[in-house]
Amino acid sequence: MxxxxxxxxxxxxxxxxxxxxxxxxxxxxxxxxxxxxxxxxxxPDEKVNFGAYFVMANYANATKILRRETWINPFACCFHQDDGAAYPTISGHTLKRGGRFAQFGALMVRFMRHNGNYKRNCERIPQREAMALDPYIARLFRQPASEWVREHRLDSVAADYVSKFTYACTGVSLERLTALDALTVCQGLLLPIHRFSxxxxxxxxxxxxxxxxxxxxxxxxxxxxxxxxxxxxxxxxxxxxxxxxxxxxxxxxxxxxxxxDTCELYVFHVKATLKPAFAAHAMNLFPFASPVVLTALQDDGSFLVYTREPDADLGQVCESWELIGSKAWRNAMYVTGxxxxxxxxxxxxxxxxxxxxxxxxxxxxxxxxxxxxxxxxxxxxxxxxxxxxxxxxxx
Ligand SMILES: Cc1cc2nc3c(=O)[nH]c(=O)nc-3n(C[C@H](O)[C@H](O)[C@H](O)COP(=O)(O)OP(=O)(O)OC[C@H]3O[C@@H](n4cnc5c(N)ncnc54)[C@H](O)[C@@H]3O)c2cc1C
Structure with missing residues (x-):
């Protein structure tokens, strides 16, 4: 032994x-x-991540192990609607909702301040005690993200951007995600994010x-x-x-x-020609109604396509494609309850x-x-x- x-x-x-x-x-x-x-x-051969995809600028500990690579340009993203409408990160659509965005930004700054302290505390005391020290974080841990959105009257910002970003990152709707997980993920809307190796x-x-x-x-x-x-x-x-x-x-x-409870995510690495509606964007983010969650252009011109169902039809986003590799995550992340x-x-x-x-x-x-x-x-x-x-x- x-x-x-x-x-x-x-x-x-x-x-x-x-x-x-x-x-x-x-x-x-x-x-x-x-x-x-x-x-x-x-x-290392294909230089793609089949699991976790990006690190944020405030990942001080994870980046002792992972190396930051290409910056993910938020302005090259496109958010798609159920009705076929789509808009880039900054557009007339965003500007019309400027007030609500400013409010969301202020709430995120408040969250990031609390979360920074919470994370520092978690290095030396149990998460349970760290939450007891900060009832704001404890409440987010218990609160569904959809309820947080309603409480702050952010429905329009959530429907257009936040829900798609959190869906792209987790494959679940705001109803199934806790507010703490949703806000953790949404830091990626404000902070620089990079792919990693x-x-x-x-x-x-x-x-x-x-x-x-x-x-x-x-x-x-x-x-x-x-x-x-x-x-x-x-x-x-x-x-x-x-x-x-x-x-x-x-x-x-x-x-x-x-x-x-966990969410599921399925990752397909493809050489593909995307449909015209998606081809111009480095990232396409979809609403929950779509089984395809995200497409992400890689440095060599190939794509990662994320879905929430194992047999989702890649023809929804690709005109033609050749599969290079894939990975099924049946227990991708713990996001519900x-x-x-x-x-x-x-x-x-x-x-x-x-x-x-x-x-x-x-x-x-x-x-x-x-x-x-x-x-x-x-x-x-x-x-x-x-x-x-x-x-x-x-x-
Ligand atoms: C598709 C996908 C995309 C994601 N994207 C991001 C992202 O962009 N950014 C981000 O921050 N997070 C992301 N995440 C979440 C992130 O990957 C996880 O939160 C994190 O990697 C969890 O690390 P862990 O060490 O807790 O668990 P794991 O990474 O699951 O490690 C557990 C380890 O335990 C081993 N193991 C399991 N059972 C046994 C056993 N019986 N005996 C011995 N060994 C065992 C496993 O093989 C594994 O090595 C993503 C996750 C997925 C699935």
């Missing part, structure tokens, strides 16, 4: 952030995962022998230690454990009750991930928070017995 002080399960943004922090602090750890990157699914070989080298490619099938405790049984049959024992697995998997491993996932279960088991807060940056922060707890707990535990001493003691 492989023994370690701390075991991180899952090498997505949360797990990698956690592992790097443990490494910095000199904690003896392993990170075990069946995929590397998780919902960061960058193809993920250098998997470089990260593999950084994690070195700590990284184990395997899948944890089950967990048990033996004499107060956590023992993970992997798909390969290997067993890993640790004093402290961080489950940086997607919440559906954390729920399975810990037999937890309700978690938030307000079930909260604790970040600690018992004195030595922690969770991390994007369950209570959507996106790469909240996931990274949750991983750093878990690592900080592990570092503190490791300091309180008796020093591990060196293998040689232990063998002699048993002799």
């Amino acid at each position: 492989d023994e370690t002080r701390a075991l991180v399960v899952g090498a997505g943004m949360a797990g990698m952030s956690c592992a790097l922090r443990l490494q910095e602090a000199g904690v003896d750890y392993r990170i075990v995962s069946d995929t590397f990157g998780g919902r960061v699914d960058y193809s 993920f250098d998997e070989p470089a990260m593999t080298r950084r994690l070195g022998p700590h990284l184990i490619r395997d899948r944890v099938d089950s967990l048990r405790t033996v004499d107060g230690r956590h023992v993970a049984t992997c798909a390969s049959g290997a067993e890993l024992a640790a004093d402290l454990i961080v489950l940086a697995t997607p919440a559906v998997e954390t729920q399975r491993l810990l037999e937890l009750p309700a978690i938030r 307000s079930a909260y996932l604790e970040q600690q279960y018992g004195p030595t088991l922690y969770t991390a991930g994007d369950h209570n807060g959507l996106g790469l940056e909240p996931a990274a922060i949750s991983g750093i928070y878990a690592a900080n707890q592990v570092i503190r707990a490791a300091g309180r535990l008796p020093s591990p017995v060196a293998p040689r001493e232990r063998d002699l003691a048993h002799a």
Whole structure:
């Protein structure tokens, strides 16, 4: 059995952030995962992201792992209506709604101030406590985005722009999205956003022998230690454990009750000729009535087409197309409901991930928070017995 002080399960943004922090602090750890990157699914050959697509300017932690690439020009986007009408980001249509946009901008500035403090707090205290410190954020966590829109009389701005941007990012309507997730995503309407690349070989080298490619099938405790049984049959024992697995998997491993509902997204990478209505725009964003969610032009002239149904007809947006690659995300993001996932279960088991807060940056922060707890707990535990001493003691 492989023994370690701390075991991180899952090498997505949360797990990698956690592992790097443990490494910095000199904690003896392993990170075990069946995929590397998780919902960061960058193809170095095609230079496209099949999972998370962009990082925002305020992603200070996620960009320690991801590298910013092409700027996504908001003025090259086109917002399409149910009735076939369409308008670019800045148009007569936008200007007519100037007052409401100014109000939305002011509300976003207020949100970003609260959210900045909230994120900083989340590095050192549980999200639950950070929300208790800021009832404004706690309320957004529980409130459906559609209700927030009505409360602020932003229906016209929401119908034309906000709902399409949040739909493009999540594949769900404002009714299914919480206000916290919607506003988190909408920061991308105000802040610079960039596509990114993920250098998997470089990260593999950084994690070195700590990284184990395997899948944890089950967990048990033996004499107060956590023992993970992997798909390969290997067993890993640790004093402290961080489950940086997607919440559906954390729920399975810990037999937890309700978690938030997920959305589905399907990503198609195509060489295509878009229909004339869409061809002039680097990004086309659609209303919820459309199963196609988004088209996004890539640097080499190919497109990513996102849909919310696996068999959506790409003929809706493409005149002709050739499929280069695709990816199905049945549990893409946790966006519906307000079930909260604790970040600690018992004195030595922690969770991390994007369950209570959507996106790469909240996931990274949750991983750093878990690592900080592990570092503190490791300091309180008796020093591990060196293998040689232990063998002699048993002799
Ligand atoms: C299509 C799509 C587009 C998105 N776009 C954006 C975007 O533009 N910007 C943004 O900020 N966010 C975006 N997101 C959300 C973002 O990707 C996630 O919030 C974030 O990546 C979650 O990271 P995580 O570490 O919590 O989980 P994950 O990335 O899912 O990582 C979990 C890890 O655990 C591993 N694992 C699971 N089960 C086990 C097991 N039993 N044993 C061992 N390992 C296991 C997995 O293989 C994976 O490596 C997008 C998501 C999707 C799907």
